[in-house]
Amino acid sequence: MGLVVAVAAFALVALAATAAARTTTHKASPITIGWAFDSKGAMAPFDGPALAAAQLRVKQWNAKGGVTGRKLQIKTCDTQGNKPAVAKACALKLLGAGANIIFTTCDVDLAAPVVQEAINRGVLAIAPCIGTDQMGPKRFGAKGKLAFSFGNVAQDEGSAMAQYAYAKGWRSAALATDGVIVYFKNVVQAFKVRFTQLGGKIVDQETYHSLGGNDVNNAVSRLNNVKADVVVTSTAGAFGALSTLISGMRSAGNDTPVLNSWAGDGNYWLPKSPKVTNYWFVTYASVFGDDPNPAVNKLAKQIHAGTGGFMGGSAAIDGVVTAIRRSGGSTNGARLAATMEKFKGVPTLSGKVSFSAKLHTVFGRQYRVIRIQDNKPRYVGSVVAKVVAKI
Numbered sequence: 001m002g003l004v005v006a007v008a009a010f011a012l013v014a015l016a017a018t019a020a021a022r023t024t025t026h027k028a029s030p031i032t033i034g035w036a037f038d039s040k041g042a043m044a045p046f047d048g049p050a051l052a053a054a055q056l057r058v059k060q061w062n063a064k065g066g067v068t069g070r071k072l073q074i075k076t077c078d079t080q081g082n083k084p085a086v087a088k089a090c091a092l093k094l095l096g097a098g099a100n101i102i103f104t105t106c107d108v109d110l111a112a113p114v115v116q117e118a119i120n121r122g123v124l125a126i127a128p129c130i131g132t133d134q135m136g137p138k139r140f141g142a143k144g145k146l147a148f149s150f151g152n153v154a155q156d157e158g159s160a161m162a163q164y165a166y167a168k169g170w171r172s173a174a175l176a177t178d179g180v181i182v183y184f185k186n187v188v189q190a191f192k193v194r195f196t197q198l199g200g201k202i203v204d205q206e207t208y209h210s211l212g213g214n215d216v217n218n219a220v221s222r223l224n225n226v227k228a229d230v231v232v233t234s235t236a237g238a239f240g241a242l243s244t245l246i247s248g249m250r251s252a253g254n255d256t257p258v259l260n261s262w263a264g265d266g267n268y269w270l271p272k273s274p275k276v277t278n279y280w281f282v283t284y285a286s287v288f289g290d291d292p293n294p295a296v297n298k299l300a301k302q303i304h305a306g307t308g309g310f311m312g313g314s315a316a317i318d319g320v321v322t323a324i325r326r327s328g329g330s331t332n333g334a335r336l337a338a339t340m341e342k343f344k345g346v347p348t349l350s351g352k353v354s355f356s357a358k359l360h361t362v363f364g365r366q367y368r369v370i371r372i373q374d375n376k377p378r379y380v381g382s383v384v385a386k387v388v389a390k391i
Contacts, residue, residue: 030073031066031324031331033058034094035103036114041081042211042238045268045306046106050128050313051076052303054103057317057349067321068329075099082110091117100331101126101320106151106309107181108134119143124333126150126320128312129284131157131183131262136360144360146333148340150316150353151309152284153361153388154183154234157261158190160367160385161232161282165191165259166198167383170229174204174256176219176245178235180211187234187261190389197389203228210241220248234261237269243276250274265307265370267377275375282367283308284350286379291368295349308368311350315362318348363388 035054037047051074058072066072075097077090082105091114094102102118104111106129118125119140127135130149137144165173173195178184192202204226208219223231231249235242242264249256251274260281267288270276285291285308287300296311303310322343323336330336341360345352351365369381 028070030071031101032097032099033072033074033101033103033320034091034097034099035074035076036079036087036090036094036105037076037103038082038105038110039078039080041079042236043082043105043107043110045236045238045266046129046309049303049305049307049310050106050316052313053299053305053310054128054313054317056299056302057314061317061321067324070329072317072321074103079105079114082107084113087111088113088117090114095121095123099123101336103128103316106130106312107183108132108139109181111135112139115140115147119146119333122146122333124148124331124336126316128316129262129309130361132186133359133361134182145341146337147360148337148355149361150312150319150350151361152262152365152367153359153363154186154261155190155389155391156363156365156385157282157367158187158192158234159194159387159389160383161187161259161261162191162194162198162200162389163385164282164369164381164383165195165230165232166200168230170257171199172201172203172227172229174223174226174228174231175202175206176223176231176233177205177207178233178239178241179207179209180235180239184234184261184263186391187263188232189391191232193389193391194385194387208241208245210235210239216241216244217248220245220252224249224252224254228256230257230259232259234263236263237266243269243271246276246279247271247274250277262308265309267372267375268306270372270375276372277374279372280369280380282369282383284311284365284368286368286370286377288370288377288379290379292379292382293349299349315348315350315353319343319346319353322346359388
């Protein structure tokens with residue numbers, strides 16, 4: 001009998017030791033972020049800086065001991081211009097390598113193949129700078145509860161742009177909508193809603209398509225015949241239409257201010273002649289050495305940031321760390337998503353981050369306003385949207 005008790009006791013000790021070993025191993029194993037990014041295509045000016053900022057932020061967190069005793073690590077895969085088949089293969093490769101969380105590119109349409117593979121397997125999918133409410137259930141259905149973006153939702157960004165424009169005394173606006181992606185369209189829609197609520201008047205609405213479209217010049221010709229206090233658009237310099245739009249206006253002697261979203265950030269796209277003048281945009285942070293936050297200037301310099309979108313990479317890492325901590329160290333996709341939906345003013349280097357059950361993309365963050373005059377960009381102020389526009 002004594003022998004049986006001894007054997008049983010030994011077995012219990014062995015089981016306890018095994019469980020303890022598993023717990024120790026789990027705590028010691030790294031938390032892997034699999035990042036499918038674009039190094040060569042239209043999203044490269046946005047994906048690259050966000051990834052660089054995230055990698056630096058990971059080093060900083062690891063220097064402090066990581067998250068709940070576990071280090072963070074980023075494994076990457078190049079989508080080579082976000083080709084759908086390549087993007088999907090990247091997602092499968094990263095998930096197969098044990099990624100706990102998947103990060104993806106900064107446009108919801110281009111990110112869709114990666115997001116779908118992640119959420120189908122119950123893995124949290126995050127974009128550092130997608131700017132549409134479609135990064136969530138609206139686009140991906142019930143499984144979309146696992147999809148979030150640390151970009152600024154278009155309804156908030158367009159609202160902030162309208163608020164700033166009205167405060168500048170601009171009472172009439174001509175809208176120039178780039179129809180190539182949802183985010184571009186939603187920003188202009190949100191601007192229209194909020195601007196008219198404030199008392200502004202929309203005097204013209206034009207549509208063009210970048211990335212291969214040939215109707216930008218036609219839109220410019222019509223805009224040059226309209227009297228407006230400001231021309232509002234949302235498009236990226238990397239997509240090709242922005243320089244055509246502004247050059248076409250300025251060459252015709254039209255010096256009407258042009259107000260753009262974060263998509264129009266950076267000076268990498270500026271034409272040498274004619275120089276860009278009276279051009280304004282809102283963004284996460286100034287990358288021109290004059291941001292009001294010294295820590296932002298330091299990070300921008302460290303990673304040679306070309307656009308303020310790099311802040312989304314840093315914020316996404318901070319957000320993941322907060323979510324894991326608040327989830328008791330879990331990396332379970334559903335648990336992390338439930339935690340993140342409750343984010344209200346969570347502090348990050350990019351500003352305060354909030355989500356909701358409906359909006360899985362950030363709202364309420366402070367925007368920097370940059371003006372470019374004679375090809376020289378300069379920080380000129382900031383704005384926080386008082387309301388999220390309904391579109």
